[in-house]
Amino acid sequence: MTADTHQTAPTRYVEANGTRFAYRRFGKEGGVPLVFNMHFMGTMDHWDPAVTDGLAKDRDVILFDNAGVSSSSGDVPGSVAEMGANAIAFIKALGLKRVDVLGISIGGLVAQEITLQASDLVRRLVLVGTGPRSGESMDTGTPEAKQIFGASYEHPDDLWLRVHFTPSDASQAAGRKFLKRFRLRARDRDPDVTETAALAQRAAIAKWGAKREHAWDYLKDIKQPTLVVNGSNDVVIYTINSYILQQNLPNAQLILYPDSAHGSLYQYPELFVRHVSTFLSAADPWAP
Amino acid sequence: MTADTHQTAPTRYVEANGTRFAYRRFGKEGGVPLVFNMHFMGTMDHWDPAVTDGLAKDRDVILFDNAGVSSSSGDVPGSVAEMGANAIAFIKALGLKRVDVLGISIGGLVAQEITLQASDLVRRLVLVGTGPRSGESMDTGTPEAKQIFGASYEHPDDLWLRVHFTPSDASQAAGRKFLKRFRLRARDRDPDVTETAALAQRAAIAKWGAKREHAWDYLKDIKQPTLVVNGSNDVVIYTINSYILQQNLPNAQLILYPDSAHGSLYQYPELFVRHVSTFLSAADPWAP
Numbered sequence: 001m002t003a004d005t006h007q008t009a010p011t012r013y014v015e016a017n018g019t020r021f022a023y024r025r026f027g028k029e030g031g032v033p034l035v036f037n038m039h040f041m042g043t044m045d046h047w048d049p050a051v052t053d054g055l056a057k058d059r060d061v062i063l064f065d066n067a068g069v070s071s072s073s074g075d076v077p078g079s080v081a082e083m084g085a086n087a088i089a090f091i092k093a094l095g096l097k098r099v100d101v102l103g104i105s106i107g108g109l110v111a112q113e114i115t116l117q118a119s120d121l122v123r124r125l126v127l128v129g130t131g132p133r134s135g136e137s138m139d140t141g142t143p144e145a146k147q148i149f150g151a152s153y154e155h156p157d158d159l160w161l162r163v164h165f166t167p168s169d170a171s172q173a174a175g176r177k178f179l180k181r182f183r184l185r186a187r188d189r190d191p192d193v194t195e196t197a198a199l200a201q202r203a204a205i206a207k208w209g210a211k212r213e214h215a216w217d218y219l220k221d222i223k224q225p226t227l228v229v230n231g232s233n234d235v236v237i238y239t240i241n242s243y244i245l246q247q248n249l250p251n252a253q254l255i256l257y258p259d260s261a262h263g264s265l266y267q268y269p270e271l272f273v274r275h276v277s278t279f280l281s282a283a284d285p286w287a288p
Numbered sequence: 289m290t291a292d293t294h295q296t297a298p299t300r301y302v303e304a305n306g307t308r309f310a311y312r313r314f315g316k317e318g319g320v321p322l323v324f325n326m327h328f329m330g331t332m333d334h335w336d337p338a339v340t341d342g343l344a345k346d347r348d349v350i351l352f353d354n355a356g357v358s359s360s361s362g363d364v365p366g367s368v369a370e371m372g373a374n375a376i377a378f379i380k381a382l383g384l385k386r387v388d389v390l391g392i393s394i395g396g397l398v399a400q401e402i403t404l405q406a407s408d409l410v411r412r413l414v415l416v417g418t419g420p421r422s423g424e425s426m427d428t429g430t431p432e433a434k435q436i437f438g439a440s441y442e443h444p445d446d447l448w449l450r451v452h453f454t455p456s457d458a459s460q461a462a463g464r465k466f467l468k469r470f471r472l473r474a475r476d477r478d479p480d481v482t483e484t485a486a487l488a489q490r491a492a493i494a495k496w497g498a499k500r501e502h503a504w505d506y507l508k509d510i511k512q513p514t515l516v517v518n519g520s521n522d523v524v525i526y527t528i529n530s531y532i533l534q535q536n537l538p539n540a541q542l543i544l545y546p547d548s549a550h551g552s553l554y555q556y557p558e559l560f561v562r563h564v565s566t567f568l569s570a571a572d573p574w575a576p
Contacts, residue, residue, distance in 0.1 A: 249546075257574065271566075
């Protein structure tokens with residue numbers, strides 16, 4: 001184990017593809033590292049330490065800001081494909097030959113692109129709160145997401161109570177615990193994503209979501225064992241898109257949690273860590 | 289632990305509701321027993337010992353034949369509601385006040401009816417390869433199911449390779465291992481279900497599947513924590529019905545396994561036992 005944790009791992013930098021990528025790395029060394037890909041408007045500090053430290057007990061965890069996001073230099077590109085290429089450049093710049101990849105929301109789209117563009121680099125895939133190309137309401141965005149991201153909040157962090165949790169008392173209570181956890185890191189925090197970066201991310205999601213013929217055929221090319229996870233009521237990227245992913249990926253398991261939304265992994269961090277650990281640790285992911 | 293296992297547990301009988309119910313009971317005594325509800329044309333011997341003995345390590349396992357099925361007396365009734373009432377009578381005749389209930393296929397329909405009719409009796413629910421009232425193609429049955437159950441097979445057991453497994457090499461290989469496992473019990477096996485019983489079961493499924501207005505509202509009354517499990521490609525009760533269950537049950541988790549069909553629990557017995565054990569053993573099923 002490194003001495004570092006989610007709270008203490010210093011932000012480090014590596015140069016690749018003309019970008020200076022910010023990253024943090026901690027957990028159990030050796031084995032296949034797990035690279036985390038963040039959601040829309042998120043930085044390394046939006047991950048839940050209950051999830052990252054939970055997974056770091058058994059594996060080497062790598063958080064990073066993709067190009068143009070927060071502490072990384074460069075611009076957010078106009079397509080998810082370019083984001084994927086940037087992520088691959090980052091991973092290779094660390095000297096890694098084989099990684100597991102986890103992505104949430106737009107990070108789940110990037111995770112798919114990493115796998116499509118550099119299949120040999122990826123051992124297993126975890127896709128959370130995300131969807132396929134031309135997924136339901138992914139071109140326009142959902143009306144709920146427009147309302148949630150368009151509203152103003154007494155405290156800016158309260159945005160995430162709406163994005164990641166359902167309106168139920170239980171889910172909101174879990175959300176308030178999550179907000180406390182993700183604020184625990186006191187020093188060396190990532191700056192917020194700029195409005196320019198957020199707009200570019202949104203444009204890239206719309207392009208990914210555009211309607212196409214045979215839109216889901218590409219999923220047959222992702223042969224890696226894949227764990228697809230979502231909440232029962234994701235209104236940012238509709239839950240049905242997780243079902244579509246599982247139905248079209250040749251080797252995927254789907255888990256949907258009860259009374260939960262886009263950030264189901266933050267609502268059930270222990271269960272999520274257990275499911276992901278089982279999936280990543282077993283020699284055969286389906287026969288642990 | 290009782291000394292008995294799936295292979296050795298004697299068939300016992302208990303009288304209730306005018307029926308002499310056949311059952312077998314084994315595993316770890318104390319705690320909340322888990323009652324198994326079998327699929328169409330199935331007997332106690334169609335359960336997979338890798339599943340039943342796997343779960344019996346941590347809990348008290350009860351297999352039984354519902355009224356009119358195999359070693360139990362009486363007739364198969366014309367509705368799932370009556371099958372549920374019979375199952376409740378059986379459970380109460382054993383003197384049990386609180387049980388966990390697992391059901392596959394028509395057994396999953398019966399499990400729902402047990403919960404609706406005797407909510408206090410049921411702590412948690414596991415629904416495998418099953419669906420809601422008025423689920424997709426549950427009134428007519430699927431064309432695939434008609435073809436599968438209508439065909440003749442060189443060896444009668446080969447029917448289950450088609451019912452429970454996909455055509456892929458990996459799934460069929462898992463199927464052949466399952467057939468060996470469920471034939472391991474040599475003595476005191478259950479007789480096959482009669483054609484009269486099978487026809488009555490089919491009529492009851494059709495009645496359950498009939499199209500209704502607001503068909504899925506009743507699921508809101510099943511407040512028990514519920515684990516819904518299926519294969520990615522169930523062609524007997526379409527996989528989408530498992531998704532519909534999870535989306536409409538107020539407190540349910542969905543797990544869909546890759547490249548698998550109606551009998552996903554027989555294809556991935558270790559993973560299934562792990563998922564069900566986690567779900568049943570935790571004080572809070574979503575925070576193990």
